[in-house]
Amino acid sequence: MRYGAKLWFYNNRFTKAVISGMKNVSSFALLFGVISLLYSLPLFATHNRAGEISFVSAPLPGQPYRYIFTVTTYTKISGGGASNADRDTLDVSFGDGTAGKAPRINGGGNGVPIGNNIKYNIYQITHSYPAPFNYVVSMQDPNRIDEIINIQLGNSVDVPFYIEDTIFFRDPQFFGFNSSPILLQPPIDFANVGYTFVHNPNAFDPDGDSLHFELIPPKQDPFNDVPLYQSPTEIQPGPNNNLSLNPVTGELIWNSPQRAGIYNIAILITEFRNGIKMGTMVRDMQIIVEDKPNRPPVIPPINDTCIIVGETLQFNITATDADVPAQQITLTGYGGPFEAAVSPAQLIATSGLGFASGTF
Secondary structure, eight states, X not given: OOOOEEEEEXXXXXXXXXXXXXXXXOOOOOOOOOOOOOOOOOTTOOOEEEEEEEEEEOOBTXXXXXEEEEEEEEEESTTOGGGOOSOSEEEEEOSSSOEEEEEBOSGGGTOEEEETTEEEEEEEEEEEOSSOOEEEEEEEESOBOSXXXXXXXXXXXXXXXXXXXXXXOOOHHHHOOOOOOEEOSOSEEEEETTSOEEEOOOEEOTTOOEEEEEEEOOBSSXXXXXXXXXXXXXXXXXXXXXXXXXXXXXXXXXXXXXXXXXXXXXXEEEEEETTEEEEEEEEEEEEEEEOSSOOOOBOOOOOOOOOOTTOOOOOXXXXXXXXXXXXEEOEEEEEHHHHOSSSOOOOEEEOEESEEEEEO
């Protein structure tokens, strides 16, 4: 089964009808440090699917500008091994003229296979900046997987995988320090030809900053987009092939894929605090479109609800699937309420054939 019924919780709200205000933003010049290290591109190293960089401010005495960086990647399992494409470490450029090797920390240092020929990898490294400035933190690795049909006409195997974040240092007396958003929904998802595809990165900002979402082409290095990039709407274009991204909620709607295959897109997420830009994050995402007689589950709409602090909110969720024979449905929840340090939310759910239910 490819589809799961996903109940998304946006920050501290929990419906797809969330509307979040965004402050006016002033334009200003950006000064960047040294951006990235470039690598040779061996054609045999083919494994990168998707990923992003996140960061947490972690000051220590004498190190006020100390950060912990986490690089999350999703890779193809076959294509590693003898080709040395599977990485125990990744090179991270900190944007101040220095770089470091981030070790893989999950799965005992080996990463975690999650099915469908996909491995989930977490790399982490700590760095202290010498002074406040605007820095671009980046990671470039050869190469992407082959046959991404909207990159270089499907010849994507020799195209580097590149992701970056920016840190804009503001006066901590007025703005404090900044940590990046946490993206709770994985950047790999499955769609089906002819059916509307809906995805949300489920961005949760621990600092409570306002977030703005924008579609951009994936990049191959600090200065260049991937070659011959096509929006998914350009693959068999027509009135039934439309792609949109809600700039406030981050909800991506593709209505609808017309051709089976592997697609990559990128999402630029910008943080604002009191109308001032605090940082950016780029997520490189992969959508695997299949052409099968398989429809996604249906979740009835959930009403937006306001309650008073200290009160308990409880409601039921159901998901149904009309395909025959009945398929197993798993109902899961992600989002800010589950990440709260005090009184985190719970979703108690049961799985079943053609039907699943849960209580939030």
